[in-house]
Amino acid sequence: ASSSQPYRTGYHFQPPKNWMNDPNGPMIYKGIYHLFYQYNPKGAVWGNIVWAHSTSTDLINWTPHNHAIYPSQPSDHYGCWSGSATMLPGGKPVILYTGIIDPKPINTQVQNLVVPKNLSDPYLREWIKYPNNPLMSPTVENQINGSSFRDPTTAWLGHDNIWRVIIGSKIHRKGLAILYRSRDFKKWTKAKHPLHSAKNTGMWECPDFFPVSTTGQNGIDTSMVGPNVKHVVKASLDDTKHEYYTIGTYNITLDRYFADKGSVESDLGLRYDYGKFYASKTFFDHEKNRRILWGWINESSSVADDVKKGWSGIQAIPRKIWLDKSGKQLLQWPVVEIEKLRGKQIQLPSKILKGGSVIEVSGVTAVQADIEISFEISDFKKAEILDPSWTNPQLLCSQKSASVKSALGPFGLLTLASKDLQEYTAVFFRIFKGQQGKYVVLMCSDQSRSSLNDDNDKTTYGAFLNVNPLHEKLSLRSLVMESFGGDGKACITARVYPTLATGKDAHLYAFNYGTEKVKLSSLSAWSMKKAHIY
Ligand code: DQQ
Numbered sequence: 041a042s043s044s045q046p047y048r049t050g051y052h053f054q055p056p057k058n059w060m061n062d063p064n065g066p067m068i069y070k071g072i073y074h075l076f077y078q079y080n081p082k083g084a085v086w087g088n089i090v091w092a093h094s095t096s097t098d099l100i101n102w103t104p105h106n107h108a109i110y111p112s113q114p115s116d117h118y119g120c121w122s123g124s125a126t127m128l129p130g131g132k133p134v135i136l137y138t139g140i141i142d143p144k145p146i147n148t149q150v151q152n153l154v155v156p157k158n159l160s161d162p163y164l165r166e167w168i169k170y171p172n173n174p175l176m177s178p179t180v181e182n183q184i185n186g187s188s189f190r191d192p193t194t195a196w197l198g199h200d201n202i203w204r205v206i207i208g209s210k211i212h213r214k215g216l217a218i219l220y221r222s223r224d225f226k227k228w229t230k231a232k233h234p235l236h237s238a239k240n241t242g243m244w245e246c247p248d249f250f251p252v253s254t255t256g257q258n259g260i261d262t263s264m265v266g267p268n269v270k271h272v273v274k275a276s277l278d279d280t281k282h283e284y285y286t287i288g289t290y291n292i293t294l295d296r297y298f299a300d301k302g303s304v305e306s307d308l309g310l311r312y313d314y315g316k317f318y319a320s321k322t323f324f325d326h327e328k329n330r331r332i333l334w335g336w337i338n339e340s341s342s343v344a345d346d347v348k349k350g351w352s353g354i355q356a357i358p359r360k361i362w363l364d365k366s367g368k369q370l371l372q373w374p375v376v377e378i379e380k381l382r383g384k385q386i387q388l389p390s391k392i393l394k395g396g397s398v399i400e401v402s403g404v405t406a407v408q409a410d411i412e413i414s415f416e417i418s419d420f421k422k423a424e425i426l427d428p429s430w431t432n433p434q435l436l437c438s439q440k441s442a443s444v445k446s447a448l449g450p451f452g453l454l455t456l457a458s459k460d461l462q463e464y465t466a467v468f469f470r471i472f473k474g475q476q477g478k479y480v481v482l483m484c485s486d487q488s489r490s491s492l493n494d495d496n497d498k499t500t501y502g503a504f505l506n507v508n509p510l511h512e513k514l515s516l517r518s519l520v521m522e523s524f525g526g527d528g529k530a531c532i533t534a535r536v537y538p539t540l541a542t543g544k545d546a547h548l549y550a551f552n553y554g555t556e557k558v559k560l561s562s563l564s565a566w567s568m569k570k571a572h573i574y
Contacts, residue, residue, distance in 0.1 A: 046542040049521075050408040051054060051381055051571040052112060052337075053077075053102060053355040055092060059084050060353035062089055062246060062319035065125040065135050068327055070162035073099050075334065076135075077355070078264040078319075084346045089119045091137070094574075095163050098377045099332070099358050101572040102203065108154075108167050109137060111481075114174040122246055123151075124321060126195040126205075126225075126262075134157060134173030134225060136192035139174060146187035150174035151207060153226065160451070173287050175228050176207065176220055182230050184209060184218065191246045193196035194323065195225070196263040198292065206235050208244040208275065215241035215275060217249065219295060219490035234423060236273050238295040243278035246319040247317055249297070250331065251290070252363040254371070259324050259362065265292055270363060272370065273297050273371045274312070276319050281338075283320060284309040287368065300368075310369055314434065314503040315485055315523075315533040316340065317356060333361045333372060339455040340487075340497040340535040356533055357519060369506065371528040382410055382566035390561045393451060393552035398461075406541075406548040407456065407520065413550060414515040415451060417471065418558040424449035426480050435504030437484035442466030442553065449482075451552035455520050456490065458540035459547055465490045465536050467523045468551075469505070469514050471511070481514065483525040483532065490536035503530035513561055 045181050054060060060078035067074050070093050079092035091109035094102040109120045116139030119448065123137025139152045152173040157166035178186035188210045194360065195205040203225055206217040213421045216237035219226040235249065251269045260269065263553075274285040286299035286309070312320060320335030335356045339346055346352040359372040386403045393399070401411070424446045430436050442450050442464075452468030454461070466486040474480040479539065483505045487498040507514060508528040517524040552558050 047341075047537050049354060051100065051378070051568060052357065053094070053249050053573060054351065054353070056078065056574050057084070057350045058082070059086055059088065060084045060092070060336070061338070062336050063321055063355055064122050064137070066321060066323045066332070066334050067125040067127070067133055068323070068325050069131070069164060071327065072097060074125070074164060075355070078254065079107070081107070084350050084352050085343060086568055089121060091120050093109040098380065099375050100377050100380060102574065104574045105163060105165050108164075109135070111400070113139070113152070113169055113173055115139045115141060115150055117141060118147070121149070122191045122319065124192055124194040125323070129223065135163065136175075136195070138190040138192065141174075141389070142189065148178065148186040149189045149194050151176040169224065169478060172226070175226060175553055176230070185211065187244050189218070193247055193249055194262050196249075204295070204517070205258045206247050206249055208247045210243040212242045213242060214238070215244040215277065217247045217273065217275070218337075219246060231295060233294075234297055236299070241275065241277055241279075244353075245274035245278050246276040246321060247496070248272070248274040248321055250322050250324075252287075252331070252524060254317070254367060256365060257362040258329045261324050261326065261421070262549045270367065271297060273299070274320070281318055283312055283318060285312065285370065286310065287363070287370070289292070299451070311503075312370070312372065313531045314532050315501040316535055317531075317533050319494070322361060330352050330360045331362065333359045337533055337535060341537055342495045345495060348444065356522060366506075369529065372531055373524065373528045378410070378519070381569045381571060383569050385565045388550070388560065388563040390559065393550065393560050394557050395552060395555040398454070398549050398551045401550060401563065401565050403547040404548065404565045406546040407543060408546060408568045408570075409520055409550070409565050410568055411518045411565040412515070413453060413454060413563045415469065416513050416561045416563045417448060417509050418559065419471070419556060420448065420471070420479060420510070422556055423471055423473040423479060424448070426474045428475075433482055433502035433504050434500070436482060437486065438488070438500040440470060441500060442468060442484070442486045443489055446470055446554055447556045448558070449554045451554055452516060452550070453518055453557050454549040454551055455518060456536060456538050456541045457547045457549055458538065458545065463489060463538045463541045465521075465534065467516065467518055467532070469516070469525070471509055479509050481507050481509055481526075483530050484524075485523055485532040485533050485534050487536055490538060492539045493537060501532045501534060505530045
């Protein structure tokens, strides 16, 4: 981060300038990772959308290419919106994306196909539009609402040799994943039933549907079904700009997905990330047998500030994603390649943090660090009782911000902190006594004191962490602004814009503001090198 551009990050994917939103069509082809993304070539606000394109051998360092998909047909004249890549048999990639065919009054949406011009080019630099686009259109007969019909997923192949794909939509307030089928990837027919839907969720943007293994961390191909496989449906809800997922069963006879009991899309549903993370998409990395999640982190700054700085939006560090042993939630972890950027390491020996203590972690570049910390609690007697009405973790974190003392917590990290703590972002835990002798762990990312500039959105985020502190350490990994609690059980991403805590003036602290002691069992922090992004 240079002094004139203190808010550009060192290793997140971002173009040199202008607006970026959704990650599109991620894939690996001939050993090269591809990332396309929604991009405005003309400015730092959303508009004029094309698919920009970069490639990488390690998901960290990137080479830009010419725009891959841009308006050039009646079927995408007013914009090339989000979509996904699919590998056809023989490893041939194709892309389905949404085209805008008229801007007014409703941005009418259709689905289009592009194929690589030259399959021997591992960079897939040129794409050819199928001349008979669009392949799927809203009509009176199919009752699809043309302003709510977008973001095709990666397609999957059934045992009947028929391809399936879902498109995000809604009917009134019901969000849905419309299902289409095709034998040749060109002629698509809408199925009678959506793959999945949920009442009162509004428009489903950027849906995702993929299998996860019940037997380990390895990812599996998107078309995989079978005994050791569960399925995931994710939707990005346009109303709240939050994503929710469920884990469930894909019934291949009915061609419908059924969410397991207890996992519902709602305010209290499961999220990949309880902070800023949207329009995400996974792909199967067949070379490393993992499923990787990409997500867009939108800015918390004002539009005026984005225009002034000349850019908006970053991509989160790609994450490996897999099913937790419990089968009840997904786990995520930054791809291992990010560790190549780890430079100088600092370690603190295990020590007791008495109530009210703050210790500086010096010797690392606090603006650009990777930190792993863990805590142990031995005495739970004084834990605050969890009121049964405290069901919303985000609300609880904003009511009990980093400055509010409990017995057990808040304890955690103060990142991007100014020397005098006028500015800081606090990522921390708080432990409550719940029902039946169980303890409840709350994880918070408190941005309320992150900047003296009040033009920024400083919403505090929170999540309940499914860890039993009686038997397990409480771990936290921070990639400064992306926080992973409980080894990836809850993730919270934020964007902050300190005015004092920038560059060398940013500090990092471990703290315990609770009244009771906690043990800091380990802390490692690394200064992070810059990635080559363009
Ligand atoms: N962004 C795209 C749409 C998608 C939305 C347009 C989600 O295709 O629904 O830039 O952020």
